Amino acid sequence: MDNFSPSDYWKGIVLYGLNAATYKMALAKCLLGFAKTGLDDVPWDRVAASFYQEYRQRLHENPMPQMGMRGRRTVLERIVQEEKGGLISRPQAIEKVCNEGLNDVVPRFQTIGANADIVRNYFYEMEFGKSLKLKDTLLTLGENEFDELTAEVTARWGLLEGAFSISRSQENYELANDIRYIYLRQGDRRQSLATNIPFLMGYQGNVCFYCGEALVEDIHVDHVPPWQIVRHDEVWNLVLSHGHCNLQKSDKLVGPHFVQKLIARNENIMGSNHPWKKKIEALLGNNANSRATAIEHHYEQVKIVRGPDYWGGSKGYNPETDPFYRRLVTFLNNPDNP
Numbered sequence: 001m002d003n004f005s006p007s008d009y010w011k012g013i014v015l016y017g018l019n020a021a022t023y024k025m026a027l028a029k030c031l032l033g034f035a036k037t038g039l040d041d042v043p044w045d046r047v048a049a050s051f052y053q054e055y056r057q058r059l060h061e062n063p064m065p066q067m068g069m070r071g072r073r074t075v076l077e078r079i080v081q082e083e084k085g086g087l088i089s090r091p092q093a094i095e096k097v098c099n100e101g102l103n104d105v106v107p108r109f110q111t112i113g114a115n116a117d118i119v120r121n122y123f124y125e126m127e128f129g130k131s132l133k134l135k136d137t138l139l140t141l142g143e144n145e146f147d148e149l150t151a152e153v154t155a156r157w158g159l160l161e162g163a164f165s166i167s168r169s170q171e172n173y174e175l176a177n178d179i180r181y182i183y184l185r186q187g188d189r190r191q192s193l194a195t196n197i198p199f200l201m202g203y204q205g206n207v208c209f210y211c212g213e214a215l216v217e218d219i220h221v222d223h224v225p226p227w228q229i230v231r232h233d234e235v236w237n238l239v240l241s242h243g244h245c246n247l248q249k250s251d252k253l254v255g256p257h258f259v260q261k262l263i264a265r266n267e268n269i270m271g272s273n274h275p276w277k278k279k280i281e282a283l284l285g286n287n288a289n290s291r292a293t294a295i296e297h298h299y300e301q302v303k304i305v306r307g308p309d310y311w312g313g314s315k316g317y318n319p320e321t322d323p324f325y326r327r328l329v330t331f332l333n334n335p336d337n338p
Ligand SMILES: [Zn+2]
Pocket: 208, 209, 210, 211, 212, 213, 241, 242, 245, 314
């Protein structure tokens, strides 16, 4: 487990978690902010003030539910509401956050999924109620990767809010699907597929599916078994690639190594708590083996239609050196790893 970078561990924390509420995202943004300014010993009330500010701004700009359970609001939502309604002052609001807003999130932040050992005290040590001591692992991220990681946390925060507002409606997943199809009928299809980009990015290790290089701009959403054949936009079959890689691939059959990669990418989604996990489960099966078999079956069907000649990937692509396989999230979700 020593081969992973601080950035890998960070993404593991942000992408995988029980995430019953958005607390983790708010704290992640605060931590990156402290690290960026080189603040390594952060008093508790300073953490509370930043944490409160994140929520205050978020709820002001675009009010969305911050937790999944119907009819419930997070402590932070209530405090922001109280200040807004003039019941308490700003310093009183921050004091409340200090006393009751950080109790769960600060001790629990350094976990990946349900695993509390793997990143215990990796980014900070806490003296509960007093201070956070940030470690070099975090300070380095703040110095070198602040923009990218902050953008990722913000995207993830938005996804959680979207998921919570959907899970609060009655027919959770079906509704999500209906909304998507209405969208597809009404709008430009490519545009609606582009809404999957922030969702898919992290699970794909932030690299192009077909060449393994970083994805920064000109990002296309591609169907692995081609849309011309499958005629659906199910998320299990969508990947991100560079525009030029997508053009090279076109509607060709991909090599079997990309099918294995698609299987691994979908397991990365299955390891998380996003509502589309349920959707993929319903379509492909409730365990890793049946999902792999289902995808391989689709592949065989496409092969029958397209013939056995396949495209092996962008020039120079080699699965052995693909960073996707070296990401912590991929390692953790590989059913062959202990
Ligand atoms: Zn590419």
